[in-house]
Structure formats: C-alpha cells, structure tokens
Amino acid sequence: MSARWLTRIAAALLFVSLAASTLPRLIAIVNNARTLLPLPYEARRERQMGAWYASIEKLRRELPKKEQIALIAPPRDHDSAVFANYYLYPIRTRLFAGRNAYRNAAPDPTRPAIVVAVNASHAERTEYDVLRNRDLAAGRRIVTEPQLSAPMTAFILPLAASLDGPSPHTFLIEATLANPNAASAEVRVAFWPKGLTRTIVIPSRTTKMYYDFVYQLFGIMNAGWMRVDSSQPLRAAFYFANRGRGEATLMPNATGDATNIAPAPLHRDTKLFVINTKDARATAILNGESIPLDPHAFISRPIETLPAISGDVYAFVTTRELDGRTDFLWPQ
Amino acid sequence: MAAIIAVTVTLLFFPLVVWSLGRRSLGEAFLLGLGITGSVLFIAGVVHVPLVMAMILIAVWGVGSGVWELRRGIPRPHIHSPLATIVMIIPLVALTFAAAITPLNDFDGRAFWALKAKGIAHERSIDGPFFHGGTHDPRNQYPILIPLDGAVILSLAHSLDDRHLRWLYLGILAALALLVRERIGRLVSPAAGAWCAALLLWIPQFSVELEGGALSAYNDIAIAAFAAGAFFELLDAETRKSEVRFGLWLAFLVLTKSEGLPFALVFLAIGAFVFRKRIITPAVITFTATAALLAWRWRIPAGDEEDVFRLLPTIPEKLDRLGMAISAFPRHMLLMPRWGFFWIAVIVAAIVAARIDRRAWLAIAMIASILAMYTAVYVTTAWIPSELIAVTADRLLMHAIAPSLFLLAMAARASDR
Secondary structure (H helix, E strand, C coil), rough: CCCCHHHHHHHHHHHHHHHHHHHHHHHHHHHHHHHCCCHHHHHHHHHHHHHHHHHHHHHHCCCCCCEEEEECCCHHHHHHHHHHHHHHHCCEEEECCHHHHHCCCCCCCCEEEEEEEEEEEEEEEHHHHHHHHHHHHCCCCCCCCCCCCCCCEEEEEEEEEEEEECCCCCEEEEEEEEECCCCCCCEEEEEECCCCCEEEECCEEEEEEEHHHHHHCCCCEEEEEEECCCCEEEEEEEEEEECCCEEECCCCCCCCECCCCCCCCEEEEEEEECEEEECCCCCEECCCEEECCCCCCEEECCCCCCCCEEECEEEEEEECCCCCEEEEEEEE | CHHHHHHHHHHHHHHHHHHHHCCHHHHHHHHHHHHHHHHHHHHHHHHHCCCHHHHHHHHHHHHHCCCCCCCCCCCCCCCCCCHHHHHHHHHHHHHHHCCCCCCCCCCCCHHHHHHHHHHHHHHHCCCHHHHHHCCCCCCCCCCHCCCCCCCCHHHCCCCCCCHHHHHHHHHHHHHHHHHHHHHHHHHHHHHHHHHHHHHHHCCCHHHHHCCCCCCCCCCHHHHHHHHHHEEEEEEECCCCCCCHHHHHHHHHHHHCCCCCHCCCCCCHHHHHHHHHHHHHHHHHHHHHHHHHCCCCHHHHCCCCCCCHCCCCHHHCCCCCCCCHHHHHHHHHHHHHHHHHHHHHHHHHHHHHHHCCHHHHHHHHHHHHHHHHHHHHHHHHHCHHHHHHHHHHHHHHHHHHHHHHHHHHHHHHHHHHC
16 A cells, blocks of 8 residues: 555544544534524523523623622632623622622722622622521521520510621521410510511410521611510520621520629720610719710720729620630629 | 624724735734734733724724725635535534524633623723723733734624624634645645645534634634744745744734743744844844733733743742643543544654654644643642643643644655655
C-alpha cells in the first residue's frame, strides 16, 4: 500500500474519531434548537433554565432600576447568584455569600438595602428578617426541656428581643407557654415600648413553643419588654438565647417593680436596663439623680460599676464575660 | 430589527475595518477587524477618548475604506476541494442554526465575558462604575478586547440582550477555519488547507463543547485564532508588512485574555529568530498594548482573578505539583469525546514533518512552548491544581490548534511526495 493511501486512511480514521463525537452532539444541538424554535426568546431561556429564570424575569420587572441590590446566596449556590447578576444587569448588584455576610456588612453605609435571595431553584425579593426567620425555623431551639414557672395569669418579661449582632450572635427569646387547664387560654401579649399587642389562643392542656417569640408574634426585629395577660393560669418559660453561640438564660417572670440588684462581678459591655411597666410616668433614682420615664419606657445605659438605683421601676443589668457569654443580674 | 443590526455589524463591520490595511482574505479580515476594533477602542478608553466617538471614527473609516476597496471589484472566489468544503460547511450550518435559536448557556461567557460586554455597552466606558464595584464583576481585571467588540454590537443594536453576541463567537470560529484554509492552502497546498479547516470544525472541543465551544461566549477560540494569525505570519515572514501584522496579532492576544501576555512573549522570543531586526516593530506594538492594559488595570480594582506573574516566585515550594501538571495535557489530549485521535495524529505528524521540513520545527517549538507555559501556570496556581486542570486543560489545548493543523498538513504532503 502506498504512503499516499496510508495517509488517506489515517486522515479518514482521524475524521471518523472526531465525527463520532461531534455528529451526535451536533444533531442533539440542532434538535434542541428545533424544539425551541416556536417559542419566544425569553421562553427559550425559561425552557433551558427552568423556573429559576422565570423568577429572574419577574425580579427584572419589579426591582428599582437605579438602586444597587444585595444578592444573598448560600455559598453552595454562588453560581446561581453570579448568573442572577448577569441576567439582572443593568440593575446593579452586590453579592453576599450567605446571610451572615450581609449582616456582617451592617456597618458599611454602602450596603444595599434591597435584598434578593438567590438559590439554585429560584430568586426572590425579600427582607433580611424573612431570611433570618427561615434559617431559625429550619434550625433547632437551644432549650429542649424548658423549666416552666408556676401557673400565673399576668407577668412581665423584662427583656424581649429579636436582634442580630455580628455573626454568629443571634439574640432571641425561646418561649414555652403551657396551658394545664380544662379551658383554652386567651393570652394577650403586649410588646413595649413599641406598643404592639397580639392575642394568642392556647387550647386546653396544650403547650406552644416559639423559637423566636418576638419575631414570630410581631414580625419585627427589635428589643423591649413584654406584658403577658392570660385568661387562664399559664406555666411559662422564657429564655434569652444566643442561637449562634448555643447559649440560653432563663428569664424571670416578673410581677412588679424591683430595683434591688445584688452585687456581682461586672465584665465588659455592661449595661443597666430600666423599664417602666406602668401606664403612667415613673421616676428612677440613679446614684441620686432623678430620671423621669415615660409610660412603658425601656432605657439602657452603659455602666462601669453597679449604681445605687431605686424608684417605681424595674431594673436589671447585663454584662458580657470574656468568652462572650451574657450574664444577667436580676433584682431581688 | 436589533437582531438584523447585530448580524450585519458582526459580519460586515469587522472585515470592513481591515480593508483600510489592504484587502485580506475574509477570515483574516474578520479576525484582524475584530482585533483592531477592540484594541483601538481599548486604547481610546484608556486615554479617555469617549468610546462613542472612537466607535464612530472606526465605523466611518471602515465603511470608507470598504467602499474604496469595493470600487476595485470583488474577486470571484475559487473553491478548492469541494468535498472538504462541504464537510467544513455542514457543522457551520448546524451551528448557525443553533446559534440563531438557542440562548447562551455556558459559565464563563455569562459570568465574565458577556457581562463585561453589557457593562461597557451600557456605560460606554471601560472604567466606569461597572469596573469600580458598581455591580458584581468577578474577574474585573480580565482583558476586554472581545467584550469591547461585543459592546460595539450591543450598542449599535441598542440592546443588552446576549442573543446579539451569538454571531460574534460563531463568527470567530468560522473566521479561524477560513484563515487556516487560506494560509495552509497557500503554505502547503489548497487541498491540505481545505481539509485542515474541515477537521478543525469537526473537533468537538471547538464545535460542540458547551464550555469553550463556538456556542459559548468563552474567549479561547479568539485566542486560538489570534495565535493562528501570529503563527502564520511567522511562516510568512518574507511577505510585506508581515512583522506589523505579527505585532498586531500579539497585541490582540495581550488584550484578549490574561494568558495572552505570556503567550505573546513566547511568540516574540520565537519571532526574534524569524524576523531578526524586524522584531522591533512587533515588540513595540506588543509592549504598547501591554502598557495600555497595565495602565487600565492600575486604575480599576482587582477582582478575584489570579496574578500568575506574582505567583511565579512560588514555583520552588510547589514542585510537588510538577508531575500532575506535566501529565495534565497528555491526559486531556487523549480524551476521545473532546479530541478524538487529533493529538495522536499531531504527534505522529510532528515526527514525520520534522524530518522533511524545517518549518515543522517552528510549529513544534510553538506547541511545546505553549504547553510548557501552561504547565508552569498549573504548578504556580493558587487554585486547587486538579480542579483548575479539569476545567481549563482542553480549552488551553485549543490555543495550539494552528501549529498542530499545520503539522498535519505538512505530514500529509510528505506522504504525497
């Protein structure tokens, strides 16, 4: 066989080796194009990328055109955020790898206020609180066996909060309300100083548990105190929890004014909290200085040493240990 | 309407720009036009000439020189090797059909390159808010020659829709095939040129691969095309102004992808032996492009791209990666679904061709230098080398396509003698 024929056979073999892979894929590409042909262009993208692209199209219509958007995606869905960024342009975006990256950027004045949550299945405009609540709901409460109080119909929760510090600090109230009675209990919860109220019904011999009492009841992230009034005596337990650190402290169910805080070591970030639980004005006397408080007021101030405090108010102190744990000094 | 404008701009604008330098073959004209348009706009942007004004000047110049050339008549093309031509046209027709209908669906194209084209078209600037954190641009300092060409198309089409960019990327592959056909046709034989172009279009990595192929918006085919242009100028060094064109191809490499700069330096080193004193011209052009690129990069914040030059001193402490890096390309060359027997044929062809023609050594030197350079990158990289190799090796092999096809053509001709 001549060298020319050998070359031709080799060339044919080479071509077949290429075509064996290219031809079927080329046919598949053309067939795919044929199935897409009757559709409008955006519908073709939807066919390729599924519901995810439909959600991006919706966002493109809804989002303001001149404001930067925070794209929050879990690290495993980073690629989805990159593509969301691509399809949303010229809407400007800034990527945050997870909710914690967004909350840690809180001190940054350029952090976008509008939030879009992205994952591999869809993208949606949302609020930071909603994402936080979703994460908290998906996790577990810290306290699994709460120490319930004796039955009471009215009491005050001196500190109620749903707040975030820098990651991982996530402050919330884990609440357990048990109705041991034969009749269902109608419970009125007032959140002060916001002045918000909600009524919840706890059926007879039922226990309700909350992983983030303030947010679940009022849908806000805030701090204050609460008054709880129930139509039936309730057994309750409220824990001030730092979900990110897995720490929880049982809170007292207070029934009246109290200011007599026993001396104890103070660490860092120590704060005195004073609340006026009444519907009328009150006065706190702090190291001899009179401080007038509006009805339902909730004030705090940093302190270095435990002050002498008195008056028709409720006062307590928080202090953070070196390991970051928060200690509470409650009045006697 | 926007779609018609996009196709017209892609197919006519870029080739016309080049006719001011004298009439070139269609493939070469398209690629040179692409490179010149992108480079001129880039340098205009660096010196703060408004891009719209630069774009208008290029358009007027291109149309003017095009009309001037057309007065001399259109040469009737003579089609050699009809069978090879049909074989070449089949994938092009199929890809054209798919590009017209199927939306872009790759990774890098959407994440980096087409996004930049949109950003430039929207802001009419290469250092506006887009490049200063106004939006998320993951590889902020990647060179932007092709995105600038894309921005021309999007701007003239008055649309930021990436469907208008589909023709650009397919056009680059078609132009590369035409360039190969014409140059190998001239340097070896018309039949060899025609069959090499046909083979190129049937290589899965070029035609149908989702990441890096003609239906993606990656820039590897552009790098392969500009490298092909430079390589053929080395072989054609005796022709008039070849050193200028060589310099232009190298400048395009520098301004197209990050690896273009070391790539161009390799070309310059080899080109010094070919052009001798005339290497000054391409060196000046390359360093001008490099200086413009560095000036631009200096003005904008870095993204998460890797600075290979800064990592080079770390080679001694990463020598344990050498084995993996050296074996990377041979392993990928043997991936049948992407390359068939192509690289095996190239190795055999290199052995045959090296014995009969000195020019084969130039092709072998080019391929060896390119692979050695990329192997060094795999050793130094800050990414996980195995992961980087998995996603890039086949695309980097594309860059050596022109010398490889040339070796095949030489070996085929040797057997004809």
